[in-house]
Amino acid sequence: MSAIFKKEMRAYFNSMTGYIFIGVFVFVTALYFSLYNIISLSPDFRIVLSSIIMVMLLIIPILTMGLLSQETKQKTDQLLLTSPVNVYDIVIGKFLASVSLFLIALLLTFIFPIIISIFGNVVFSEVICAYLGFLFMGICFISVGIWISSLSDNQIISAVLTFMSMFVLFFIEGIATSLPNGNLYGIGLAIILCVLVGLFVYYSIEDIKYSLISAVCIAVIFGIVYFVKPDFYNTFLYDFVMSFSMISRFSNFILGIFDISSIIFYVSFSAFFIYLTVRSIEKKRWN
Amino acid sequence: MIEVSNLIKQYGKDIAVNDISFTVNEGEILGFLGPNGAGKSTTMNIITGYIAPTSGTVKICGYDIIDEPQKAKSKIGYLPEIPPLYVNMTVDEYLDFVCDIKKISKGDKKDVLEKIKDIVKISHVSNKIIKNLSKGYKQRVGIAQALIGNPEILILDEPTVGLDPKEIIEIRDFIKTLGKNHTVILSSHILSEISAVCDRVLILNKGVIVAQDTTENLSENLSKNHKMNISVKGDKENIKTALENEESIVSVIQQGENEKDTYQFIVEASENCDIREVIFDNAIKNNYKILGMNPVEMSLEDIFLKVTDIEDNSIKENTENEENDEGNSEGEGNE
Known part of the structure; x- marks a missing residue:
């Protein structure tokens, strides 16, 4: 697992992917920070976090699109699958690499609340709570992305499909309320x-x-x-669709509520998609 | 060492591999021979655990590839048809990664890599990015990758494709030396390559084993040559009828005119005579001149026809058209 992890991290930073991801993420966060905090003279950083969800949705596909599709395309999956490595190790190694890159980007943005704390009051426990929620939500999206990446051998197709499913997940609240009961x-x-x-x-x-x-x-x-x-x-239909809503769960974290059941939801959601990814790789072998 | 029994692989309705069984003993070099699409790569992919068979079992050193994949896979080094390279890495980074996934301990890594890079002669490109390497070097890196971890079994899918003639000879010699302490399966559609390297040959066609034999037996078949390509000077029609009237000559096919009054024929004789003498005598009797005579190498397709006993005219026609192509590619291999 660590070998795959190391390889993916190296690949992120050998190509532009890692830098673009971190760059765009930090840059847009900085923009929101200037708008919401500096120009509006507000010490509340959590509003920035909830605004950059959209950016996260746009750039997470960059991280995940090539993870498995490139392996299939370059035929390097032949190396991975014929070496004495478990398929779970392969998928989890890649997953952790994406998560780490996301975490690095997220940690870099932590400089903004620190800047605010120099000039005003920041309740760090609240900010950290919001960050944790954001991190776990990102992990869920990454797990969806890695699954979609295992479905096709074309990076662009998996990127577009990941975009689409993320938008559906993003707007799922609206979809749920418009459903008949x-x-x-x-x-x-x-x-x-x-x-x-x-x-x-x-x-x-x-x-x-x-x-x-x-x-x-x-x-x-x-x-x-x-x-x-x-x-x-x-209300089963409504409840069922809403159970996929990442955003409504995240609003709890923004309010400063550390919701353990949401964490469990996020983790099991990711675990389920990692399982699906492994199934999809295995399925290709048996076809 | 390797036991394959009743292997079947089906893609939907297409059967890629149909009920193949064979064993490979320790220290043996087995050649897979067959035209494109014969099921060579599929069989290799199944043996290495890349794809799963529809039914049948593969045992590597006693470990089933499906039930105990980790143990079985750790015994195998595999070079697929297209070497599985991360083209954005340098050679060193790539080999280092392969060491990691094959669980080579950190202490041994350096020695192992130095040794292997020496063997396949890629030490001087260690720091180059793989996508900038030539096809031959990529192939070498692929071979290096398969050798890492000193696996007992090596499976090489068309290892000499894309190499220049000098490299081909090097790699062949190298595979031969490997055979001393490894078990090797190697595939190719080039006959001379298989006969030069392998102890035993398995001929596949359309997913079925049509023949398995030792290389000696196979080359014995090859040396029984009853086909000659002759160029003769004289009257075309006369020569043709004269040759056709000869009792031991089975077929005469005219190839074309090279110079003025000089014609080429492919002449085939029956099995129990020396065709060279027959043609010579015939020339004296009918007063024409032989300018050249060389044997038509028995092509892969001929052997297929022989072993499968398919007397299908359409196939025969194809064979004759492709004979020259096949001869050329074999020639390249021999140079």
Whole structure:
């Protein structure tokens, strides 16, 4: 894992990618800092952090687009997959390299709250809390990016797809509120989920028996919920879509609330996408 | 050392490898021979664990490549068809990275790298960026990569492609020396290369093993030459009918006119006679002059036809058209 990590970090700084990422990120943060803090004479740095989410969405695909697609394109995946390294090690090594670069960029922006603290009052615990939320949110986006990068051997395609999915995740709140509510929609979604789980298991292990069993298990759970708490389905569609919302969770951190359940959500969200990435690489081998 | 049994690889409806079984013993150099698309690379990719077979098993030193991939893979050095190089790295950085993923300890790394760079002669390009290297040097870096960790088994997919004739000879000699303490599988579509290097040959066509034999047996087949390319001076029609009337001559194909009244023919005789004598006698009898005579090398396609017993006319026609091409590429290899 450390070998892959080292290689990716080297690749970031051997090419322009690392410098462009850090440069753009710090530069735009500095712009917002000047606008919101210096010109408006405000000591609140958290508002800057919540404004640069958009920038993060734009530049995270730069980090992740080539991670796996380039390996496939250059055929270097042949080296990685035929050497005594676990696929998880490969993916996690790459993931950690992206996260580290993101972290470096983020740490560099920490100079701005320090500058503010020279001239005014900064509650560092609040700022650090906001930073932590920002970091974990970024990690989620990176995990989505690395998964998309494993789907195609074209960097540009994976960059565009990553952009798109990030925008969907960004605007998911708006999407959720415009969705219709009601019992039937909730039950419909439950059925779709059962089918999806079944299909996922089928494509993973290609065994009809186990796919049916897992789909039925999920269906039974939904059934029990229906009888115990039928109200659940009234808002199920909305709740389900909202559960993907990174931004609404992040607003808690901006308010200075260190929300451990959100951290758990972010971590498991990333872990799920790393798992998907490994599956997608394995899938290519078995096709 | 390597046990492959009932290997099948299917891509949708296409069968790339169809029920292949063979074993490779320790210290043996096995050659995969076959035209493009015969399933050589696919088989190698399966043996090295890059892709998984649809069914069948591969055992490397007793370890199953699917069940115990780490242990099996640590025994193999693999040079794929396109060397897997990170083109933005320098040679040293790249080899250093390969050492890391093959889990070479830090202390040994330097010695290992120096030795390997010496062997494949890339020490003087250590600090160059790989994308600026020539194709031959890239190939060498690829070979170096496969040698790292001193694996017991080396799998080389067309190792001499893109090299100049001098390099080809060097690499071939080198592979031969490797065979003394490694088990090697090597693929090629160049016959002379296989016969020069390998102990045993496995001929693949359309995903099936059509023949496996030792190199001696194969070259014995080769030396039984019954085809001659002759250039003769005289009347074209007379010569042609004269040759055709000869009992032991099976076919006469006219190739063209070089100089005035000088024609080229490809003459094939039946198996139990010396074609050179037959042609000589025929020339005396019919009063024409032989200006040149050289054997038509048995091409890969001929051997395919021989081993598969396909008496398909369309294939034969293709073979004859490609014969010259094949001869040329083999010639390059021999120079």
